[in-house]
Amino acid sequence: MSPLPLPAPASTPSTPSTTPASPVRSPATARLVHRAAALLPLLMIGVWAAVDWHSVRGGTARLASADPWWLLLAVLFTCLGWVAAACVRQGAIPDRLPPGLLLASQFAAGAANHVLPGSVGAHAVTLRFLQGRGIPLTRAGASIALYSLVKPIAKVPVLLVFVLAFPGMLELGELVPDDGTLLLAAGCVVLGPAAAALLVTAVRPLRRPALALVRTTLTDARLLHTRPSRVLALWGGAAVAPVLQACVLASVGASLGLPLSWAQVVFVFLAAGTAVGAVPAPGGIGPVDAALVFAMTAFGAPLGLATATVIGYRVLTVWLPLIPGTLVLSALVQRKVL
Template sequence: MALLPLDDAPGRLPTGIPLPTSNRFGAPRLLRSALVLLPLLLIGGWAVIDWRTVYDGTARLGSADPWWLLVALFFTCLGWLSAACVRQGALPERLPVGLLIASQFAAGAANHVLPAGIGAHAVTLRFLQRRGIPVARATASLALYSAVRPVAKTLVLLVFLLAFPDLLLTGALVPDERTSLLIAGAVTLALAGTALLVTTVRPLRRPLFDALRCALTDIRLLHTRPARILALWGGAAAAPLLQASVLHAVGAALGLSLSWVQVAFAFLAASTAVGAVPAPGGIGPVDAAVVFAMVALGAPVDLSATAVIGYRVLTVWLPLLPGALVLSALVQRKVL
């Protein structure tokens, strides 16, 4: 048996043979680079498809009152702060304020690309995981966030109806029997589909039950802390009012004669009625419903449509590119 040279002895690498390059971190780096570019690519594709909306809305806003548009932009920024408050209120752990607000600004961009809030929830879930929050607790906070916001919006709508009963005199805003049956049928189908999915797909049961158990525990814990209660319910109640304030400010910039109460009621009623339709950021069904509600309250059709387009430009298109850049930066810095 021949002896190996000293350079080829066991435990040492032979000389003259190139060392293999490890690609263990190649795939994660490639994936991270793809995630950095993905938001920009999605936004670019969406802009190509729906460029007419952006062009028309921007052109019509060119003749609007700039001071009212600044007020609308201010309320738009407050909307991201309210979302961050609700996210913090849904978790017992304290989150860094700056990164939390930045994550919600980035989540807004993702939310307008994917339907039913999937984009915002995905960004927030990743953010919470990077902060060391267990998956069950993070998922439970997302479920609590999703449940509190429509409940708070409905309560605010009921307060409006009690405080301003004259708004109910607008018969066009009251759904007829056919519309009520459609809404009830959609809710029933959604609940039945969820129950069927949970009962038939066994791998989903344990994660869902774990998240539900964690959510119930966190709900009891959170509602013993006044700061969390204020952040959770106060932020959820403020969110639709801030959105309605943006719409009213845009309408005032264009010369719309409706009062803030009328615009807020129209927005609350419309978004509550059709907000469950899975569209990116609620764009489409909510817009049509808001225009219909404002027209029913006495506003001109063209002015109402222009106000809604301007509202979408300020809340969706204007922050979309900066939000995508922030999302890419957070991914690059491993915050997400």
């Protein structure tokens, strides 16, 4: 007699795989990355200080013998410049931003702006700040685009006011660029937008984000110009900001005994910034400095005194706020405001 077949063993449910679908960053790694991001600005400032140490030492030595009251006035104008920048940032976006954090972000953006060329550092800090306030990336980018467009446009009527108020300043033929320089400037103005349009047309993945950015910018610009407070903050702040920077230069010149009037120094600053401000140097350092020295010597200032004035201006607007600005930047990163 054959044995009865044994029943098949009951099937057991398969155990799920313990391998994670995607790697998960540990809290320790996240903290390490966050601290590295907070210390990165300090590292970049240290490298830049080592490269440009001679200018810092020379400018500080010059300022040690300057009139302290004029220097105090220059510091006041420097602080007002950050307030003007915060006003322009607020005027470029319909959303209400917290004033204290906005001012702190612009103070930190000033430090980042002197590390990366073409205002990339300042725009990156502002972009992170706006995203931290819950503003979508497209609208934050539109705000930066509007800010970048308004600043050079608002400077032109201010320069025209100085030309009409002091027509004798245009009699200096040395300040008028030659035909080659004018042709190069015109070519840059034309080729810049043309190259951007060609890039967007040729690279298909860029078309949709670019068109969305343009549409958002136009929509927000129309909305902002229906609010008088935003119009005043946007255009008023953009017009006042370069004048405040020029007043810093004029105050430093007065502290050193520069034989130029206040109006001449302001005109020199506006003209030099308009002529070579588009050169992508960190914080405009380099091309703008050379243009300022050249323009002041054309007005009759001694070369050494004009150079000392520009170096002193850079010490007050760049080096003195650089360390505290970098510390504020690191603190904002550490607190996840940026």
